[in-house]
Amino acid sequence: MNILVVENDLPTRKLLLGWLQEWNHKVATADNGPHAVALLEQRDFDLVLSNWIVSELDELALCRRIRENPSPTYCYIILYTLKPGELDFVAGMDAGADDFISIPLEAGRLQVRLRAAERILTLRQELAEQNASLNRLNEKLGAAYKTIQSDLQAASALQTGLMPKISEVHPSFRLDWMVLPSSFLAGDNLNYFMMQERYLIFYQLDVAGHGIPSALLSVTLNHLLSPQPGSPMVRFDPHLELKRIVPPVDVVSELNRRFQPQGDGYFTMIYGVLDTQTREVRFCQAGHPIPLQISGDGSISPIGNGGFPVGLWPDMTYEETTTILNPGDRLLLYTDGVLECSNPEGVPYSMDHLKKLLQQTTGLSTREALEAVQEDLERWCGGKNFPDDVSMLIIESK
Numbered sequence: 001m002n003i004l005v006v007e008n009d010l011p012t013r014k015l016l017l018g019w020l021q022e023w024n025h026k027v028a029t030a031d032n033g034p035h036a037v038a039l040l041e042q043r044d045f046d047l048v049l050s051n052w053i054v055s056e057l058d059e060l061a062l063c064r065r066i067r068e069n070p071s072p073t074y075c076y077i078i079l080y081t082l083k084p085g086e087l088d089f090v091a092g093m094d095a096g097a098d099d100f101i102s103i104p105l106e107a108g109r110l111q112v113r114l115r116a117a118e119r120i121l122t123l124r125q126e127l128a129e130q131n132a133s134l135n136r137l138n139e140k141l142g143a144a145y146k147t148i149q150s151d152l153q154a155a156s157a158l159q160t161g162l163m164p165k166i167s168e169v170h171p172s173f174r175l176d177w178m179v180l181p182s183s184f185l186a187g188d189n190l191n192y193f194m195m196q197e198r199y200l201i202f203y204q205l206d207v208a209g210h211g212i213p214s215a216l217l218s219v220t221l222n223h224l225l226s227p228q229p230g231s232p233m234v235r236f237d238p239h240l241e242l243k244r245i246v247p248p249v250d251v252v253s254e255l256n257r258r259f260q261p262q263g264d265g266y267f268t269m270i271y272g273v274l275d276t277q278t279r280e281v282r283f284c285q286a287g288h289p290i291p292l293q294i295s296g297d298g299s300i301s302p303i304g305n306g307g308f309p310v311g312l313w314p315d316m317t318y319e320e321t322t323t324i325l326n327p328g329d330r331l332l333l334y335t336d337g338v339l340e341c342s343n344p345e346g347v348p349y350s351m352d353h354l355k356k357l358l359q360q361t362t363g364l365s366t367r368e369a370l371e372a373v374q375e376d377l378e379r380w381c382g383g384k385n386f387p388d389d390v391s392m393l394i395i396e397s398k
Contacts, residue, residue: 002046003020004028006050007030028043033061044075047076048077063097076098079092079099082105173398178374179390180390187208187209188390190204193226193227203225203269206336208266256310256314259310281331282320285321290303295326354373377390
């Protein structure tokens with residue numbers, strides 16, 4: 001160890017110097033307090049071996065100076081005395097001393113104390129190195145977390161960019177939507193668009209699970225359910241050179257065939273076709289919550305019968321539901337995240353509660369109605385942290 005001996009008495013100082021050098025320690029000596037302080041300011045010592053009383057310094061002042069101005073490495077302090085009854089252990093520990101040696105001052109006793117000090121200093125050094133390693137690791141983890149967070153935010157913006165941009169897709173109908181992810185990325189997805197200037201295609205889906213895997217499948221389905229070659233929603237007739245719209249049941253059945261087996265990656269959905277001339281809505285419901293039809297007078301009727309999720313069982317058969325959206329009617333699609341919202345007491349948001357709120361919003365615009373539902377859900381949950389993704393789609397017949 002690198003040791004500083006602080007001793008006024010020359011014979012004692014030489015005695016300690018001889019012992020320590022014999023034990024292969026590097027030793028510096030100081031004959032008074034100011035000299036010791038000067039050496040401590042110039043270099044670091046592993047251990048200070050000091051007389052209880054140091055000339056030209058108040059009692060225990062050297063200990064206090066060492067502790068008030070710590071070096072990068074810990075300095076172990078051993079105090080000793082050559083006079084009986086001089087040591088005050090409580091005052092010494094309070095000033096920062098680590099160990100004490102009382103008379104007689106013997107080589108064997110000192111050597112044992114130095115070995116104990118060396119073990120403690122070694123443990124401190126190992127702990128410091130471990131802490132430094134952990135700090136470096138934490139810095140790397142922090143940087144990685146920031147990168148992941150930035151990537152997730154970019155992915156979230158990209159996912160949001162895939163959502164519908166306009167509400168007035170047809171003069172006789174208005175659509176509005178809301179998606180509230182439970183994390184950065186959502187497993188919920190929806191879209192709508194016109195085909196052949198007459199048919200309004202719409203869908204809403206909810207991929208099981210949360211996070212990146214669900215979001216990736218959700219984006220894949222969003223890409224697949226668009227009017228392009230290879231999509232299950234259209235068939236190209238080479239004789240007539242036009243795209244024929246596939247019935248909703250066939251679209252969902254084809255998706256179930258393509259996404260087998262999915263295990264935890266199954267999804268629920270509603271896929272529908274609205275004939276803007278007849279106002280007839282045909283849709284297939286696959287394990288998705290039953291849509292609500294809201295008439296102009298505020299009455300609400302469930303439309304549909306459930307069905308099975310997509311991607312669980314092969315050769316599953318699905319059914320089609322038909323309804324008419326008369327002027328003033330609305331059709332509400334929603335995911336099960338709405339009814340899974342619970343208040344602080346654990347009571348879930350009920351269907352009756354949702355229906356009552358929807359009746360109160362019949363005089364509002366579709367956007368205002370969705371905002372009212374969002375505010376009510378946040379009020380019910382006590383915040384914006386939902387246990388599952390929440391999404392809603394409203395189709396209003398003008």
